[in-house]
Amino acid sequence: MMQKAVIIDDERLARNELKKLLQDFPEVEVIGEAANATEGIEKIESLSPDLIFLDIQMPGKTGFDMLCELEKAPHVIFTTAYDEFALRAFEVNALDYLMKPVEPKRLADALQKLQQADEKEIAASLTGINRGMLNENDQVFVKDGERCWFVKLAEVRLFESVGNYAKVFFAGNKPLILKSLNALEERLDEKVFFRANRKHIVNLRMIDKVEPYFNGGLLLDLKGGEKIEVSRRQAVKFKEMMSL
């Protein structure tokens, strides 16, 4: 399958070098370049590439910061010279990265790994095609201090509203992302993500137990141990959905 790629790096020579290396891979077509994070976001939004090659250290915003601002992150291969901080982030989260100067063999490996992940996703996404909506296999990039993750929506148990931010609960982590709960609700698949109350959106697949609660409400026990109250009005909707 043809991959459309955007290269984001502040150094012209570094972009050229990568383009030259990519000439040996006909399955990757470079459709755009950007010299900083702001340009990068523009290019990603206008060209919607399948893949970006992203430098971490850039003027203005870092590559990580840029990813956090994206609604949904495309596949990312980080490129960096030597950077202890970034290396740590990679090792912790097993993100894919290339060290500059890039070894052609490593580039080939990274692209192959990507293709495999892609094939899996295509198989998975055949079930529900709804454009504009985020599907379960879409990933968001979250950053909490020094740590960063790509999170598949399917792995998220719960979104909790904290002012303008939302706390994302997945595995043992709960970092904040700069998105309001209402904005999230609009984009999330309502078959999977359910607005339980004013402050919480839960992943229906992550519910362990349902108990009756005061006032005709419900109490949901999530797989991570969180207990979320469902308001009376939403409880009616919840029962309707579940009885189908």
Place this chain on the structure above:
Amino acid sequence: MLNKISRYWWCQIIGWSANIAISVFFVTTFGKPSKAYFLSLLCTCILGIIVTHIMRLNIFFLKVLEKPLKKQILYFVVLTIVFSILLGIISESVDYLLGYNPERLQKFSRAERLFLSSFNALWLVLIWNMVYYIYHYVESNRRQQLDTLRLEAMVKSLELKTIKSHINPHFIFNALNSIRALVDENPQRARTAITELSNILRSSMQAEKMETVPLQQELDIVKDYLALEHMRFEERLNIEMDIDEDTLNQPIPPMMLQTLVENAIKHGISKQINGGLIRITSDFKNNHHELVVQNSGRLNGNKTLNAEGFGIKSTQDRLNLLYQGKADFYIHDIEGGLVESKVTMPVSMP
């Protein structure tokens, strides 16, 4: 020959000779000693040397000096008593064989004589032991102090080394990446870039060997460094230099200016989308040599200062180590949207 006699044997000889001298002095002052007395005294001293030497072998064998202080004192007391009895018995027997002091033989029983003799020996052995332990105590203290000093000196030189050899790997790999891109695009420039990079690497390795280098030499490195960074940043990096030619022979710590310029690029140029300016100035002012690096940008309070950490701290430490407080370094925001780092060093007369 004399040099070959160890300090221990000198002490033995001098100590026992002193014993003989003092005894002879008192005896001749207060009476007329017999020939037998001198013979007995000499024998006692020779025996004393032999017995205390055996005691010393015991101290070695039991490794008394390596034990904790309380145990040392215990061993000290026990050894003193045992060996003074030993010396007492032997010297009494010798006196008996020599037939020295026949009145004493009649006056005291055998046991009493042994006791008296041992008591006399106790003083000698006690003094011997005291001298021996005090000498070793003082010696080990001195050695410990010496070790501490040596350790401190080593730490200091290691510190200097790690500070000096600091060249940012991020820079090296980025430069290599740019060079690889240039190999096709501009082979001539790629060749020069390789030379520039080798110069920097070479001098950062040599920097470990030297305390100071002439400014001229350091500037050559900085120019190579800036040339490489210019290759990366292209039109985003503007360079200005204003160097007073008389300062070119002034000694400065190697790789210090380089570190300052590296920081200026890292925090001034690479953070800004449109890049900025690096200005290097070297001049004499108020009887001091002033080295200034300015770059576009702001310090942003503590955040940047912390991030800059290594550069600032290491520069300060190096200046303190080299000039003992006679040099000054500070970094601050100045007018025109610039950050200035300034080093003031004493002028060196050739």
